[in-house]
Amino acid sequence: MIPVLIIILVILALIGMPVFACILAAAMLGLFVEDISTAAIPIEMLRLASSPILMSIPLFTFAGYLLAEGGTSKRLIRFSKSLLGWMPGGLGVVALVSCAFFTAVTGATGITIIALGGLLFPSLIQEHYKENFSLGLVTTGGSLGLSFPPSLPVILYGYVSGVNIEQLFIAGFLPGALMLLLLCLFSVYTGKKLKIKTSPFSASELLSSFKEAIWEVPIPFLILAGIYSGFCTATEAASVIVVYILIIKTLVYKEICLITNLPRVIIESMKMVGGILIILGAALGLTNYLVDAFVPMTILEFMKGIVHTKLGFLLILNIFLIIVGCMMDIFSAILIVVPLIIPLAESFGIAPLHLGVVFLINLAIGYNTPPVGINLFIASARLKRSVLQLYSATLPFLIISIISLLIITYWPSLSTFLPGILK
Amino acid sequence: MISLLNKAELILGKIEKTLLIISFSMLVIFSFSNVILRALYTKFNIQFANTLLNSIDWSDPFARLMVLWVTFLGASLLTGDNKHIRIDFLGHFLSPSINIIREIILSIACIAVCGLMLHASVEYIKMEMEYSTSSIMGISAWKWQLIIPFGFCLITFRFFILFLKELFKLTGKKA
Numbered sequence: 044m045i046p047v048l049i050i051i052l053v054i055l056a057l058i059g060m061p062v063f064a065c066i067l068a069a070a071m072l073g074l075f076v077e078d079i080s081t082a083a084i085p086i087e088m089l090r091l092a093s094s095p096i097l098m099s100i101p102l103f104t105f106a107g108y109l110l111a112e113g114g115t116s117k118r119l120i121r122f123s124k125s126l127l128g129w130m131p132g133g134l135g136v137v138a139l140v141s142c143a144f145f146t147a148v149t150g151a152t153g154i155t156i157i158a159l160g161g162l163l164f165p166s167l168i169q170e171h172y173k174e175n176f177s178l179g180l181v182t183t184g185g186s187l188g189l190s191f192p193p194s195l196p197v198i199l200y201g202y203v204s205g206v207n208i209e210q211l212f213i214a215g216f217l218p219g220a221l222m223l224l225l226l227c228l229f230s231v232y233t234g235k236k237l238k239i240k241t242s243p244f245s246a247s248e249l250l251s252s253f254k255e256a257i258w259e260v261p262i263p264f265l266i267l268a269g270i271y272s273g274f275c276t277a278t279e280a281a282s283v284i285v286v287y288i289l290i291i292k293t294l295v296y297k298e299i300c301l302i303t304n305l306p307r308v309i310i311e312s313m314k315m316v317g318g319i320l321i322i323l324g325a326a327l328g329l330t331n332y333l334v335d336a337f338v339p340m341t342i343l344e345f346m347k348g349i350v351h352t353k354l355g356f357l358l359i360l361n362i363f364l365i366i367v368g369c370m371m372d373i374f375s376a377i378l379i380v381v382p383l384i385i386p387l388a389e390s391f392g393i394a395p396l397h398l399g400v401v402f403l404i405n406l407a408i409g410y411n412t413p414p415v416g417i418n419l420f421i422a423s424a425r426l427k428r429s430v431l432q433l434y435s436a437t438l439p440f441l442i443i444s445i446i447s448l449l450i451i452t453y454w455p456s457l458s459t460f461l462p463g464i465l466k
Numbered sequence: 467m468i469s470l471l472n473k474a475e476l477i478l479g480k481i482e483k484t485l486l487i488i489s490f491s492m493l494v495i496f497s498f499s500n501v502i503l504r505a506l507y508t509k510f511n512i513q514f515a516n517t518l519l520n521s522i523d524w525s526d527p528f529a530r531l532m533v534l535w536v537t538f539l540g541a542s543l544l545t546g547d548n549k550h551i552r553i554d555f556l557g558h559f560l561s562p563s564i565n566i567i568r569e570i571i572l573s574i575a576c577i578a579v580c581g582l583m584l585h586a587s588v589e590y591i592k593m594e595m596e597y598s599t600s601s602i603m604g605i606s607a608w609k610w611q612l613i614i615p616f617g618f619c620l621i622t623f624r625f626f627i628l629f630l631k632e633l634f635k636l637t638g639k640k641a
Contacts, residue, residue: 059557060572061550063541064579071582081586082593085614092534095526098497101490101536275501282497309487310543317540318551324537372551415555430558 048072062375066325073329084328091324095278096202101316102281103193107149108312109288110259111158113298118256119144120162125252129244132234134170135180136227138163142184143191143223147263150195156185156421164426171239178436180230182422183444186410187223189373190215190403193266193284196373198277199323200403203381206395208277209270213465214396214458218404221457222447229443258291271465319374326378343387356391357452360384361405368409369416376406393455400458404451408444411437468634475627479546482620486539493532496525524603531602531610538617545624566635573629577622584618591615 049072056065071081091097123137123144130136141163146155160181167177189196192212201208234241253260262284269280292299299305350356367376381402388398410418413434423430451457499522506515544550548569560568594608601607 055572055575056553057556058568058572059552059554060575061552063550064576067583068575068579071579071586080589081582082590084583085587085590085611088614089534089611091537092527092531095530097533098493098530101493101533102497105490105494275505278497279501282494282501285494286498306483306487309490310483313486313490313536313540314544314547314549315540317537317542318544318549320533320537321541322551370553370555375551415558420558 045072045076063322063325066322066329070325070328087328088324090327091320094202096198096208097320099198099278099281100195100320101313102285103150103195103198104316105309105312106281106285106288107154108308109292109299110148111154112304112308113292113296115259116145116158116162118259120159122252122256122260125245125249128242130231131241132231132239133241134167135172135230135234138167138180139184139187139223139226139230143188144263146186146188147191147194150193153185153417153421156181156418157425159184160422160425171237173237175436176233178422178426178428178433179440181426182418182433182437183226183411183440185418185421186407187226188219189407190219190400192263192270193277193281196377196403199374199377200381200399203377204385204395204399206399210396210462211399212270213462215400215403217457217461218400218451221450222404222444225443225447226440229439258295322375323378340386342383343390346387353391353393354453356387357393357401360401361448361452364402364405365409365412368406369412372417373406394459396462397455397458401452404448408441408448411441411444471627471630475546478620479543482539482543486536486543489532489535489539493529493536496529500525500529528602535613538613542617542620542624545621545628548628566632569632570629570636573625573632576625577629580618580622580625584615584622587615587618
């Protein structure tokens with residue numbers, strides 16, 4: 044009876060049953076086998092209301108949705124264009140940098156391609172970049188900057204793994220920057236090869252575009268400074284930033300009306316939050332069972348039989364996570380996979396911060412990996428191109444991303460260096 | 467029958483949205499005032515802020531509780547849109563008619579799971595009513611936790627509506 048139910052559940056999960064329902068079903072099955080009352084699950088779900096860190100998730104998500112309203116994306120592109128547009132492949136670099144920025148402040152919830160892609164893609168085409176290059180660039184941009192503050196996956200990873208979130212943000216900075224840099228170099232190379240005209244640098248345009256975006260561009264740096272100076276925790280920063288963005292959007296830019304559009308923004312963003320946190324709640328119920336049932340230990344015994352070195356383990360982890368990343372969204376993946384991986388990584392002597400960075404960057408790449416990476420479908424819908432075309436368009440970017448992933452994976456001090464000196 | 471369901475869904479949606487906006491606003495207001503008051507006291511040593519902070523010592527657990535409310539209300543609204551996070555590589559490749567059958571199977575499974583969870587959370591609340599002593603703002607904790615059974619009830623109902631809608635699609639009627 045039980046094996047049959049497990050098989051049915053796996054099939055349901057694969058044909059698209061909502062992840063939270065799958066996890067709840069698994070948790071109930073587990074408790075049933077152990078002969079424990081299912082009332083244990085709501086007890087675990089209550090932990091959603093016991094952690095200050097989790098408060099930052101609705102707050103940052105709302106802040107991101109608020110920023111996606113109105114002209115922030117336009118101002119951001121204009122500013123980065125005046126700052127970086129003069130170099131060869133300039134607009135490509137502009138696109139990558141503004142996507143990374145936008146992904147970080149909107150918490151990597153898939154808004155980047157929708158908000159920026161529609162603006163950047165036509166302008167890239169207009170400047171005679173090849174269509175496939177432009178498509179790949181914009182699609183890849185959708186998950187770039189995922190390790191920069193205040194990205195939600197980092198917060199969620201910290202919560203699930205118990206790694207200090209502030210430290211994890213510092214650890215993710217250099218690896219994220221490396222990946223951004225490699226992709227920018229590719230854009231510069233392409234710009235040079237295609238001999239694309241660049242716009243000359245203008246100090247007055249830089250100044251005026253900066254003036255226009257002066258309230259928004261500093262947001263990630265304000266959060267960084269607040270957290271790293273020890274002035275506030277990530278959660279405190281979240282609630283301050285929400286009020287700050289509310290003020291600039293309603294009073295300075297006058298793009299949000301408290302009565303007409305604010306309720307819609309709250310509802311849309313909280314649907315997103317509900318979707319993530321209900322999975323977290325379900326996973327809290329399940330991990331308890333997993334820990335009780337020694338599932339991680341069983342996997343560990345198995346893994347130790349096939350790999351013996353740290354490098355071998357990391358390589359398997361990379362491949363495994365890319366597969367996970369292209370099947371599952373990053374939030375479910377963190378909640379389900381992290382508790383299983385941590386004891387393994389510990390026994391292979393991998394630093395928790397390094398593991399976190401590898402995990403997040405790896406899953407970010409999964410977003411763009413054919414056949415089912417979610418960014419490919421978002422971009423296909425938003426930019427009206429076939430998914431098949433996107434497969435080939437993103438390929439060079441995917442290769443560069445994987446090269447940076449390998450560097451990040453096999454060069455641990457890139458992740459652990461900054462947290463070490465800032466301690 | 468169909469119009470009645472639509473109406474029920476519409477009214478339900480309005481209640482959920484109103485509650486959601488209230489819960490989130492509470493979350494922002496109380497977490498923000500906590501941060502500001504604490505900063506005023508610890509960084510600038512303003513005594514009044516500390517007094518005020520002590521008089522609203524329930525505000526921090528209350529704000530955290532609102533996370534739970536936001537989660538369930540948001541999740542229920544998301545169910546209505548049929549936009550829950552899922553492993554969805556089949557959806558992009560299936561034909562529309564097979565997709566309807568898939569959705570029907572999935573909604574039945576979800577009704578079963580969430581219905582069982584509704585039962586489990588009612589059991590839990592019954593236990594809490596007997597043994598729990600903690601309270602927030604003078605209201606005992608289990609009353610605040612009613613959002614869990616309430617939430618699962620809403621989600622189950624929404625999956626039921628989804629199920630009916632897909633069923634109507636299959637039989638050719640408009641929902």
